[in-house]
Amino acid sequence: MKLLGLLSDICEKVAIAVAALLLVAVFCLVFGGVVLRMTGHNFSMSEELSRWGLVSICFMGASAALKQKMHVAVNMLVDLLPLSVGKIVVTISYVLVFVLLVYSTGYSWKAAMGAEGMTGDIVPMSMMWVKLSLPIGMGMMIVHLVHGFLKIYSSPDIDTIRIGT
Template identity: 60%
Template sequence: MQMLEKLSDALDKLAVFLGALILGGVFLLVMSGVVFRITGHNFSLSEELSRWGLVSICFIGSSAALKRKQHVGVNMLLQVLPLGIGKVCVAVSYLAVLTTVAFSAHYSLRAAMCAQGMVGDIVPVSMMYVKLSLPFGMAMMFVHLLYGLFSIPKGKTINSVLIGTQEEV
C-alpha cells in the first residue's frame, strides 16, 4: 500500500510538471504565432503544436485532478448514508471507474499504435506520439484509483474516500 501511495504521489508530481511544461510551451507558441501574424509572417506550426499541447494537457492533467480529488462529483446521497454503506457504494464506483479507465487505456493505446504511420498536417511527426498522451494519462489515473480504492477501508469519514471531494481541514 505504501509503495502504491509513493507511486501515486510521484505520478501526481510528474503530471503537474508535464502539464506546466506543456502549458508554458503552448503559451509561447500561441504568443509567437500572434506576433508573427502581426508582423506579416506566417507561423503555421504554432496552431498544430498548440492543439497537440492542449490535448496532452487535458489527458495528463486529468490524472492530477483525480489524485487531488478535484474532479466534479455529485456526492449528496453518499454523504447522508451511514459510513459503511457509503464506503461500499464508493468502492463500487471506484471499480466502475477503474474498469472504464482500463478499457479506455487499452483502446487508446491501440489507436495510438495504429497512428504510427500518420503524420501531422504541418509538423511531420508521427501522430502516435500525440495520441500516447491519452493512455499515459489513463495509466496515471489507474494508479491513483487503485490507491483510492485500497484507502477506502481506513477512511474515517465519507469525504475522505470520495473521488470528487476533498476532506475539510
C-alpha cells in the same frame, strides 16, 4: 501499500510538471503565432502544435486532478448515507471508473500504436507521440484509483475516499 502511494505521488508530480511545461509551451506558441501574424510572418505549425499540447494537458492534468480529488462529483447522496453504506457506494464508483479507465486505456493505447505511421498535417512528426498522452494520463489515473481503492475500508470518514468533490 506504501510503494503504491509513492508511485501515485510520483505520477502526480510528473503530471503536474508535464502539464505546466506544456501550458507554457502552448502559451508561447499561440502568443508567438499572433505576434508573427501581426508582423506579416506566419508560423503555420503553431496551431497544430498548440492543439496537440492542449490535448496532452487535458489528460495529464486530469490524472493530477483525480489524485487531488478535484474532479466534479455530486456527493449529496453519499454524505447522507451511513458510513458503511457510503463506503459500499464509493467502492462501486471506484470499480466503475476503474473498468472504464482500463477499457479506455487499452483502446487509446491501440489507437496510439496504430498511428505510428501517420504524421500531422503540417508537422512531420508521428501522431503516435501525440496520442500516447491519452494512455499515459489514463494509466496514471489507474494508479491513483488503485491507491485510493485500497484505502476505502480503512478510512474513518467518507471525505477522504471519494473520487471527486
